Amino acid sequence: AGAGMAQDWTLALEYLERAARLAHPLAQAELKLLAGEDAASSPDDWAGLRRRIDMAAWLGIPQAQAVFPLPRIFTAEKFLVAALCDWLIARARPLLKRASVRGGESAAVNYESSRTNSDASFRLLDGDVVMCLVQARMAQALKVPVSAFEALTVLHYSPGEQFFPHFDFLDASKPHFAAEIAEKGQRIATFLTYLNDGFTAGETDFPTARWRYRGAGGDALFFWNVLHYGQTDWRTLHAGLPPATGEKWLLSQWVRGRV
Numbered sequence: 001a002g003a004g005m006a007q008d009w010t011l012a013l014e015y016l017e018r019a020a021r022l023a024h025p026l027a028q029a030e031l032k033l034l035a036g037e038d039a040a041s042s043p044d045d046w047a048g049l050r051r052r053i054d055m056a057a058w059l060g061i062p063q064a065q066a067v068f069p070l071p072r073i074f075t076a077e078k079f080l081v082a083a084l085c086d087w088l089i090a091r092a093r094p095l096l097k098r099a100s101v102r103g104g105e106s107a108a109v110n111y112e113s114s115r116t117n118s119d120a121s122f123r124l125l126d127g128d129v130v131m132c133l134v135q136a137r138m139a140q141a142l143k144v145p146v147s148a149f150e151a152l153t154v155l156h157y158s159p160g161e162q163f164f165p166h167f168d169f170l171d172a173s174k175p176h177f178a179a180e181i182a183e184k185g186q187r188i189a190t191f192l193t194y195l196n197d198g199f200t201a202g203e204t205d206f207p208t209a210r211w212r213y214r215g216a217g218g219d220a221l222f223f224w225n226v227l228h229y230g231q232t233d234w235r236t237l238h239a240g241l242p243p244a245t246g247e248k249w250l251l252s253q254w255v256r257g258r259v
Contacts, residue, residue, distance in 0.1 A: 001132045002146055003124055009055045016129055020046040030129050033083055034058065061137050064222075068209055071235040072224040075213065076141060079220035080134065080251075085195040087130050089249050092154035095120035099155070099163070114164040117240065119252075121151045138191045138253055142222065148185070150254040154195070155240070157202060157248040163240035165207060168254060169225040169232045186232070188257035191222040192250055199246030205239045212241070230259030 001007065013034075019027035028046070035049040067073040099119040101112050122131055131152055139146045168190045170177040192204060194215035203212040204221060213221050225236050240250075 001124060001127070001135075007136075007146070012129055012132070013050050013053060013055075017046045017050040020049075026128060033087060033130060034133075036083075055133075058133055059136055059140070061140050064141055067211070067213075070227075071206070071209060071233050073206070073209070073211070074141075074222050075215070076220040076222070077215075078218050079137070079141070080193055080195075080218045082217060084130065084134060085193075085217050085249075088134070088154055088251055089195055091122070091128070091131075092120035092156070092249075096156055101166070114166070115162075117155055117157045117161040117163055119153050119155050121153045123151045127152065134251070135253065138220075138222075141220070142189055142191065142255060144189070144255055144257065148188075148256050150187075150256060153252045155248075155250040155252050157240065157243055157250075159245055160242050162242040165205075165237050165239040167225070167232075167234070167237060169236070172232075185256040185258050186226060186230075187254050188226045188259060189222060189224050189255040190236075191220065191253040191255065193220040194218070195249035195251055196247070199243040199248045201241060201245075202243035202248040203241045205241050206235075206237065207239070208235045208237050226257075226259050 016027050016031055020031050028044075031046055031049045031053075035052040037049060062076050062078055064074045064076040067075055096118040097120065098111055099115050099117050101110050101115050132146075135146050135149055135152060139149070169187050170181055172178050172181055172186075194217055197217045201214075203214040205212045215221060223236055223238075225233060227233050
């Protein structure tokens with residue numbers, strides 16, 4: 001992940017192979033995924049699987065397309081392959097909890113009617129090599145360091161669940177958020193990736209821009225919450241609309257920065 005030492009994919013895969021040889025099931029599944037093997041049928045040749053992993057191919061990203069100059073919104077089709085999307089859903093499903101919001105006059109976490117979906121967050125020690133790879137792809141698309149990322153979060157929406165219009169940046173006029181911005185930086189960008197198909201409706205809506213986006217599984221949407229000179233962009237008001245049928249899964253990544 002590049003925390004406390006330089007990010008080194010070769011060393012990461014060596015450690016992953018060692019963990020697989022020591023019968024760690026998560027490491028074994030990661031090696032098979034990254035090598036393109038069926039987890040149910042591939043032989044337990046962990047060194048061979050590691051040698052087959054093409055990190056250059058995994059880290060390559062599709063070209064992003066600009067949607068609006070202001071607010072600065074981009075899309076990237078087929079940003080994640082289906083195997084990575086399935087991995088993230090499987091990792092998140094048993095950890096889902098009611099999603100919270102932050103706001104009001106204190107820094108306290110609240111559970112409000114404005115947000116009814118669930119989520120699962122993965123901090124540094126909760127994650128895995130696959131998640132680090134996904135974050136590295138996002139960092140390349142945004143042209144920011146991974147160290148600017150908050151915890152990776154997977155969002156889940158059942159039919160009728162939604163996140164009403166909101167902003168992702170922190171309101172610096174509130175003292176508790178001003179202190180947090182001074183310590184950790186503003187939330188300058190948001191990166192969302194649709195992880196599945198099989199649901200209807202469920203767009204990401206930008207009411208001020210009069211634009212909605214409904215990606216296929218693996219398609220990404222990212223936008224900058226601040227203007228080029230650092231001021232927060234109120235045109236980034238957005239909402240997670242409810243699916244009418246089926247489950248909706250998204251990957252969400254907030255990005256910090258000094259502005």
